[in-house]
Amino acid sequence: MTTVLITDATSPTVPYVAATATARRRPGPWVWALVALAVVTFALTAWGVGGSMSEYYASIALSMSKSWPNFFFGSVDPAGTVTLDKIPGSFWIPALSARLFGFSAAAVIVPNALAATGAAVITAITARRWAGPAAGIVAGAVVATTPVLTAVARSNQPETFFVLALALTAWAATKALDRRSLGWLVLAGVFIAAGFQTYMLESWAVWPALAAAYLCTRQPWLTRLVHLAISGAASLALSLAWIVVVALIPASERPYIGSTLSNSPWEMVFGA
Template structure:
């Protein structure tokens, strides 16, 4: 896990209460203005894109919005407790996605300094109190993780040295601003390719909707123009919400001609046999047919890789469930999205080698070898993965060791190694 746990607490509690089902319940009501504002935000394409799956961004935006509301109430009512509550919301936002929540703090602080109905000295004193509330509500979890010995807690995903401070200041901190994220799989390149894909879709339904809207509203007032302008985001958002998705990078808008799963059509990111090292069962005659097992690319296991996942075959699920009680992990596979697909299908523990994108040094080759020797892992599944630009090569070394020491077999379209 390369994020703090707040968003996972919410979804975990939901599963505890309602079970693992593809629906949720929200029966809260609000004033008409709030409902309209919420509808506008919900119909914004990027919100529809990010909030439709269990990424921390939805909770992060909710907490930042709640903090802004609390600051406004503090200014309107001249009540310090609202400002303290804003600090608590921001602290909880830190436990959702760490330093990214601080992007709104300068604006909120400036608004209070300029508009609070108290003396300037009291404004500074109260902001200090709110900052303390933020630090306490965010810092207790950080301190707890840092103080617990590494051998008594899970590995800190996204960190190269198993440190929550490194994760906070690097991968989930300054790295989000300067792009220096260890193990990042070329996100800037994906963004550029996404722009190309959007340009290819310029004749699709959302683009046509906005053109027609502006043409139809040309003779009317500004309100009609605004309504017409919102028609395009509405059409795009509805298409996004109606399209099934899988994996870590979800799909937006209508599918482009020749593309598979929207972003997947651009180089088959996270799909079979295109980016990096293939397994022994890779398609002959391809550029990727000589390197070793699974891990980073190749035909491997046919699961989604970094940017997606899919449902494994019935034959593979049956194999994973066979004698599963005798093992701690029914299987091991590179990447957390790959592991998630197998784990949800088989309802059994599956080890995510290398963390989210396969570049965490967890487990190391030595640790993995010991787990295999102890009979803890039943299968290793070769998969296609897009390798990160930096980070540990432990997952690649594990993949190579498995391929060199165990026999590969095809099970339901996947490359599987029996480690028993």
């Protein structure tokens, strides 16, 4: 026999359930602390926008905003005759901002401030998963108040997006390690590739530590090796995508590759 509990609208169960649902929807201390971290980080990095703008890097963002070929290749001049001395990933967002909103100090610097804010928040979320909410906020605050990051984010230097890529890599990597997940490991590799597009070889320095940590997860050795091989191959392919495309385009149909003797993107990145 099954007993069914029936309550009417006057039953105290109904308001109790409603109150519980409302409490669950209400943001808790962690959410408010995260919002405060984001606001403070953005204030620190966007304050006095334009005060430390690099005219050289600003001119590059302006040149890249003039046409889609300039945007893709990272042309340093509006005529598109020569490229940056690096992969232009760090300049794609500022250049797109300048194209959409018009060229100004805010258009090329605020994206950096937003990237720094994102890095602080993502670091906090990642640290919370390992050590709790208090440690998460402390970790995010350390990122937000690191003097060199604050200074770089207030300008239009290219490093801020690399820091954001590293924070995203750490977030995906913790998921991959906790869940022993190929999908999350591949995503971590994708973020490493994104970091490669912004700061080139430095981004790959993350892979040895990530691979060593994943090899320590509890699953069959063959599974671990296959997961690392797949994610590593995807990361490598995405990292080299811009280089391969540019190398396949005839030299007469693209800008000269900056800082090279052979007009080769391979030389620009790998020195050979």
